[in-house]
Amino acid sequence: MTAVPTSPAAAQPNAPLRSYTSFMRFWWGRLAGTTGQQMLMVALGWQMYEITGSAWDLGLVGLLQFIPALVLTLPAGHVVDRHDRRLLLAGCMALQLVVGLALALGTAGGWVGRELILALSLLLGVARAFQMPSQQALAPTLVPAAVLPRALAFSSGAMQAAVVAGPALGGFLYAAGATVVYGVCAALFALGCVLVMRITPVARPAHREPASWNTMLAGLRFIWQRQAILGALSLDLFAVLLGGATALLPIFARDVLHTGPWGLGLLRGAPAIGALLVSVVLTRTPIERRVGRTMLLSVGVYGLCMLVFGWSTNFLLSFAALLVSGGADMISVVIRQSLVQLDTPDEMRGRVAAVNSIFIGASNQLGEFESGATAAAFGPVGSVVLGGMGTLLVVGLWFRLFPTLARRETLSSPPA
Known part of the structure; x- marks a missing residue:
């Protein structure tokens, strides 16, 4: 270990x-x-x-x-x-x-x-x-x-x-x-x-590997060789890529929920409010058991929230769906970050964090493009509903493709 x-x-x-x-x-x-x-x-x-x-x-x-x-x-x-x-x-x-x-x-x-x-x-x-x-x-x-x-x-x-x-x-x-x-x-x-x-x-280690393409790409190799980390990062990538609705919120605010700029502001802030509330709970009572399963299920809740938001024509219901989605996402974020940090040796953390930032940046940028493209083809409601269904499908697949992640019991590294 x-x-x-x-x-x-x-x-x-x-x-x-x-x-x-x-x-x-x-x-x-x-x-x-x-x-x-x-x-x-x-x-x-x-x-x-x-x-x-x-x-x-x-x-x-x-x-x-x-x-x-x-x-x-x-x-x-x-x-x-x-x-x-x-x-x-x-x-x-x-x-x-x-x-x-x-x-x-x-x-x-x-x-x-x-x-x-x-x-x-x-x-x-x-x-x-x-x-x-x-x-x-x-x-x-x-x-x-x-x-x-x-x-x-x-x-x-x-x-x-x-x-x-x-x-x-x-x-x-x-x-x-x-x-x-x-x-x-x-x-x-x-x-x-x-x-x-x-x-x-x-204190930093006195001996450092010489700079090379091999050492620069070490973070990618490290993640690829560890199923739990790869599963956690890729799960977040596909969940945000498929389930994100931020880019379409102006359309929903005006054309679906028939509200003004104030409503758009509340909708944009709802996920962050939900995440903030859950973070307060996790600070006092952290998740210590069945962390892999909890992470996967929290992403599933996120996907369900996107389905509710996509089908909703009531502002309060839509706001609540986004609020809960932010809380579910916060559970996933904290477990994912803890798994990655605790499983990664200190001398590798910068390179692993760099790869993680690529996953985050790609999911956010490509997610906005995906939302716009599917909205152009199926309308805003169809785009969000398909994204929610896709997120649930990914969660089901990840249970089978990454059993090490699904069975992960604690955040600390298990014995080799």
Whole structure:
């Protein structure tokens, strides 16, 4: 059995206090950074549309962030495993701080234009490529393995709160001008950078493998050779790819549920609210038994919620379906992240996290395309209903294709 590495502080007398302090600095830093990211994206998209009035340019903003995140992800994972993860995460926030300051100064000076926004979007994509593997690989080194599931649930809940509050705060502050939003974003990135830098350094191995294509692709090989991890990551990929309905929410709000922008805002926030509520429960009472089966069944509940949402013509029922779907997804997310982190040796966590980020990015981006394509062919209701059915089919297949995952009893690594 592969030993699960913990923070080097864990073996020292004051380890619990240092571990708690470091994790809370990481938690607050990540919360500040995520809130800043969400606010920045709202302001960036709104300002681009004000300048150009082009939906194509709005798409380019997202595309130019996605391309470097995809291209650089595997090299980024290799870098994360070879260098101080604190410094890398702080560097990502510092780069976003520079972007926020440039947009604030450019807006105040009147020289922000289409080309500058697109160039800065590219820098945001570079930061995103390194940020996700850095923070995913850093978190398990800050707490003992026994409390990692609770820590991940606590951290995930904060991120869901930031996803809900960030865009709302950004939209509210935009009424005072884009400069105000960008200034607040820069301040949040600066705060996040300082907090991450104050995390107690984690010792890195003195011997490091030389950089090569072999070591860069080691994360892919590691996942492929471990059925439980491969099953967990691929299950999430197909569930989001087939069952996601975010891209179609404007259509449902206006044409199916006959509500206005306020209703769309509630629908978009419902999954995050459900996830936040469940994360609070998981922080206090983590799932400790039959974790594989629980993960698969939670994805099944997610698929059922999509069926209810697709067939519903009542706003409250639709809101409730999305709320429950977010809670079910949070159960899946916490179990998946815990399985991956606890089964992965510390020296591999950056590369494995990088592959995980590819799965997440691909599922989100391709899921929006799949929703649009099937909606064009079968209508929005048909698209969501087919996606829900597809998700349930995937859950059934995964019970048979990945029996190791289905039979997984605990989050800790079983004996070999």
